[in-house]
Amino acid sequence: MTEDQTEFHAGYVTIVGRPNVGKSTLLNTFLGMKLAIISPKPQTTRHRLLGVLTGDNYQIVFLDTPGLLRPRYELQQAMLQAAEAAIADADILLFMIEATETPNPHDLEALEKLIATNKPIVLVINKIDLIAKSKLLPLIDTYRNQHEFADIVPISALLADGISILLETLVKLLPVSPPFYPPDFLTEHTERFLVAEIVREKVFQLYGEEIPYSTSVQIDEYQEHPEGKDFIRATIYVEKESQRRILIGKKGAALKRVGELARADIENLVNHPVYLELWVKVREKWRKKARDVREFGYGPTIRKL
Numbered sequence: 001m002t003e004d005q006t007e008f009h010a011g012y013v014t015i016v017g018r019p020n021v022g023k024s025t026l027l028n029t030f031l032g033m034k035l036a037i038i039s040p041k042p043q044t045t046r047h048r049l050l051g052v053l054t055g056d057n058y059q060i061v062f063l064d065t066p067g068l069l070r071p072r073y074e075l076q077q078a079m080l081q082a083a084e085a086a087i088a089d090a091d092i093l094l095f096m097i098e099a100t101e102t103p104n105p106h107d108l109e110a111l112e113k114l115i116a117t118n119k120p121i122v123l124v125i126n127k128i129d130l131i132a133k134s135k136l137l138p139l140i141d142t143y144r145n146q147h148e149f150a151d152i153v154p155i156s157a158l159l160a161d162g163i164s165i166l167l168e169t170l171v172k173l174l175p176v177s178p179p180f181y182p183p184d185f186l187t188e189h190t191e192r193f194l195v196a197e198i199v200r201e202k203v204f205q206l207y208g209e210e211i212p213y214s215t216s217v218q219i220d221e222y223q224e225h226p227e228g229k230d231f232i233r234a235t236i237y238v239e240k241e242s243q244r245r246i247l248i249g250k251k252g253a254a255l256k257r258v259g260e261l262a263r264a265d266i267e268n269l270v271n272h273p274v275y276l277e278l279w280v281k282v283r284e285k286w287r288k289k290a291r292d293v294r295e296f297g298y299g300p301t302i303r304k305l
Helices: 023-031 074-089 105-115 133-144 163-173 191-206 241-248 250-270 290-295
Strands: 009-017 049-054 058-064 092-098 121-126 151-154 216-223 230-238 274-282
Touching (some): 009 074, 023 058, 058 163, 074 290, 092 105, 121 163, 151 163, 230 250, 241 274
Parallel strands (some): 009 058, 230 274
């Protein structure tokens, strides 16, 4: 073995980019399981999510972040603060863009902020399965003219194409360090948190327009029953009575569908049957009220170890 192979590398890698570029899909692909919820809608991710990948000679603490945006109300401000805190915690910044889009002012503005941190930046060009290879090189050249990246790695997070190359790149860039967490540690997030996220994901997947963005999910009760079904009661908060009616649907049919899909994913998460009870309540304009946003748990979380 060489000296590099015997040394252990560990550190924090923060995944950054605009909404809907595939950050959560990349995290799930690295971990080999669904930790982060996903949907075709932008701004699905609202929290800083921590996922740990441990190998023979490395431990990568991934921080998935809400998409970088210009906030228009308190919830988006809290999401941006969560992303900024994760950037501050990073040893390596993984800046994701889409291969299908040319650089736009928002991407370049975000890149300038990352460059100002003086941290190593790996440019990850996602969704390469959607373009011809002839279009990839000009995009790489354009970004090379913007910054001297630690590396540039084209991938398809959905198809896991290029993931092994990206992993090798990150391990080489990580500092020599003992691991931060035990080898079998996956995430700091509780089952209550993950269950709430699963319910919210189903709302994003099943409803259109403004309803998904107006919802927040809180777990009111979680009773574990080792020899039977766990009992979970959750409340979905919306901002208007009209949204509550749509979310519930005629004779409760729409909400029942949310529960059915969520329960299947929750049972896959906890590996045993659960009973899921869903309620819908109105909290007017909660996204615009700092107190409500904090109460629902949005914003920066505990900094790294």
